[in-house]
Amino acid sequence: MMRSIALPTDLPWNDQTAYVLLDGATFRQLPERLKQLSPGVSTVALYDCPPFTELQDISPLLAVIEHPDAPVFQFYLEHAHEEWGVLLFSSAPAHGVAQHLRKLLTVELPEGLPVILRLADSAVAGALFGSSDPRLFGPVSCVVTPDSVSANWHRHQPRVSGCPELPTPYRLSPEQNSALDHADRRRVLLQLDAHLLRYFPERQRGGTVAQRWPTLEQLFEEAKALRLSSQSELFYYANVMAWLDGSPLDQHPHIDRLLHTPSLQSPGERVALAADLAHQWAIQRGRP
Known part of the structure; x- marks a missing residue:
């Protein structure tokens, strides 16, 4: 269980806002479950925009985590070994983080064909943010992904400061595409x-x-x-x-x-x- 594996140290809990991005396609009725855990939880559905509007019931949800003991974060830790959620940190408000992540919902393969990414899948997030392109992070300063095979957490951060503009649609490199295939x-x-x-x-x-x-x-x-x-x-x-x-x-x-x-x-x-x-x-x- 990932709960028994310590998170990376020195995460910016006190300096930035923590978020968890959860996969609504994997956990049924996710919004209702989060509201049961914490009626006041603040969430943003990434699919609350064209062309995904009709898929909001299975949308990835970005939830604000106020502190590590928050019920929603403890729920995430309980299910982290299932790898359908990602921990993020940012100084930006939730809608700004969501706007950036929406740019990565649909990307292009190296040959130009569009594909939809499951950003809340920890292996997908690890393959994407583990690449060397700082533009992928946008306002996000740190991405933490669980790895149930190695029973470990992986921390991803941009290698340069600043917030380079992310081109849309974003085209994957051959190396990124290979990592996503893996x-x-x-x-x-x-x-x-x-x-x-x-x-x-x-x-x-x-x-x-x-x-x-x-x-x-x-x-x-x-x-x-x-x-x-x-x-x-x-x-x-x-x-x-x-x-x-x-x-x-x-x-x-x-x-x-x-x-x-x-x-x-x-x-x-x-x-x-x-x-x-x-x-x-x-x-x-x-x-x-």
């Missing part, structure tokens, strides 16, 4: 870990995410080699391997053939059937 892959692996912990808790060797990470990466690469691309296909493949529980595939010719022999069925259909066969084998062996 963040997407990382999110998939964390979702895979959560899936396996939920359905196969007794078979997950290693007490921490970091200890389980090599296995998660191996499952991801094996599924990719089988041309399994969607999250559901990855999960089906992970189910196959979990139910087989180390039993070699060559001892299960029907499952092996479904996974490795092309047919009129799609890879997704074949891996779903393979998962059913693996489940039946596990039940017969007394491993439901």
Whole structure:
């Protein structure tokens, strides 16, 4: 749990305003939850502007944190390991910080295509603000992101003083784009870990995410080699391997053939059937 990991020292709690940016698409009914925790909490919905107006119910929320013991901040710390929130510091008022962050909701890929960023995702924020471009910070002086894999916090600050103008639309560099691709892959692996912990808790060797990470990466690469691309296909493949529980595939010719022999069925259909066969084998062996 991130609550047990100390935040970086010397954060500017007394000199600047603290904010948390929370992902409303991940935590349902987030505005109502924050109001229950602190009826007077001040929040700004980043999607309260075109072209996102109709998506305000899943908007990232920027909430003002008056002190570290504030209920909303304690709520953030409780969920920090889920990585759907970011801690920010700024001398600017909430609407000024929100106006800057809105410029980063939609950016351009290196080739010019527009994409929407999930700014409240800590890995996305880390990839973005961890780059060397000070224009990304605007009025924000410090960005703190949780890392549940390393069980640590990362602190990002601009390397130059001042507030350089951010061009809009902002175009990602190839390095930033690569870092964001890595963040997407990382999110998939964390979702895979959560899936396996939920359905196969007794078979997950290693007490921490970091200890389980090599296995998660191996499952991801094996599924990719089988041309399994969607999250559901990855999960089906992970189910196959979990139910087989180390039993070699060559001892299960029907499952092996479904996974490795092309047919009129799609890879997704074949891996779903393979998962059913693996489940039946596990039940017969007394491993439901």
